[in-house]
Amino acid sequence: MLLTNFLMLSSILFCIGVYGVLARRNAVMVLMSIELILNAVNINLIAFSALHRDLSGQVFALFIIAVAAAEVGVGLAMVLLIYRNRSSIDLDDVDMLKG
Amino acid sequence: MDTVWGDNVAQNIAFYLIAAIMVAAALRVVTTKNVVHAALYLVAVLIGMAGQFILLGAEFIAATQLLVYVGAIVVLFLFGIMLTRAQLGRDPDVDTTAAQRTTGGFVALILLVVMGYAIYGTEGMSETELPAERVQTIAEVSDSIFSTYLVPFEAISVLLLAALIGAIVLARRD
Numbered sequence: 001m002l003l004t005n006f007l008m009l010s011s012i013l014f015c016i017g018v019y020g021v022l023a024r025r026n027a028v029m030v031l032m033s034i035e036l037i038l039n040a041v042n043i044n045l046i047a048f049s050a051l052h053r054d055l056s057g058q059v060f061a062l063f064i065i066a067v068a069a070a071e072v073g074v075g076l077a078m079v080l081l082i083y084r085n086r087s088s089i090d091l092d093d094v095d096m097l098k099g
Numbered sequence: 100m101d102t103v104w105g106d107n108v109a110q111n112i113a114f115y116l117i118a119a120i121m122v123a124a125a126l127r128v129v130t131t132k133n134v135v136h137a138a139l140y141l142v143a144v145l146i147g148m149a150g151q152f153i154l155l156g157a158e159f160i161a162a163t164q165l166l167v168y169v170g171a172i173v174v175l176f177l178f179g180i181m182l183t184r185a186q187l188g189r190d191p192d193v194d195t196t197a198a199q200r201t202t203g204g205f206v207a208l209i210l211l212v213v214m215g216y217a218i219y220g221t222e223g224m225s226e227t228e229l230p231a232e233r234v235q236t237i238a239e240v241s242d243s244i245f246s247t248y249l250v251p252f253e254a255i256s257v258l259l260l261a262a263l264i265g266a267i268v269l270a271r272r273d
């Protein structure tokens with residue numbers, strides 16, 4: 001198994017996630033793309049953990065999974081709040097801070 | 100390495116198969132118009148990811164991935180979609196402008212080229228083989244968490260508690 005295979009797969013998924021964040025206007029879809037990005041990073045950590053036979057990579061991947069769970073919980077609560085106040089989850093509508 | 104498939108044919112075939120499914124499903128996640136379909140394609144990506152973790156010998160992470168992502172996060176997403184679904188007339192996701200999509204695609208492509216160049220341009224990287232014996236057992240992982248990484252682990256627990264309270268406070272109706 002070549003290391004670069006896993007690194008490339010991770011890069012491809014990361015870039016797809018970046019595209020999703022940039023091109024989507026639905027807030028829930030943007031959160032899903034962020035999950036894709038966070039998950040792509042995990043492959044890198046696990047691949048290098050296997051390469052060096054070092055468990056730190058796996059522990060960091062676990063931490064990323066926990067942080068992603070926290071992020072999606074708070075993120076969806078915020079999306080719900082925006083939806084309740086403005087009846088829309090279009091991110092282009094949320095521009096009250098624009099000067 | 101004798102053939103194109105490398106030393107371990109079965110593992111390489113499994114890798115490419117799962118990777119192809121994951122990339123196809125990920126592309127559907129970011130392009131489909133239907134939000135519920137996007138969540139279901141996300142499940143395909145996340146399960147494929149668990150498969151890759153098993154190929155890399157990280158069994159505990161694979162199990163955690165299935166439990167946390169497929170079991171909890173996707174369900175949260177489905178609730179989020181359900182509670183924000185009642186669009187008045189139009190679906191904001193349908194009318195993403197072509198300019199936004201082109202810009203997003205352009206940026207993602209540039210990023211991919213840069214990262215691919217960094218990966219394949221690094222000396223010795225493209226010949227690096229993963230060790231054949233790479234399974235790391237749950238016992239080893241737990242030893243590592245509860246010795247070296249004990250303090251970060253406790254910090255993560257506090258973070259999860261804070262996120263839980265924060266989400267309740269934000270989403271509560273007063």
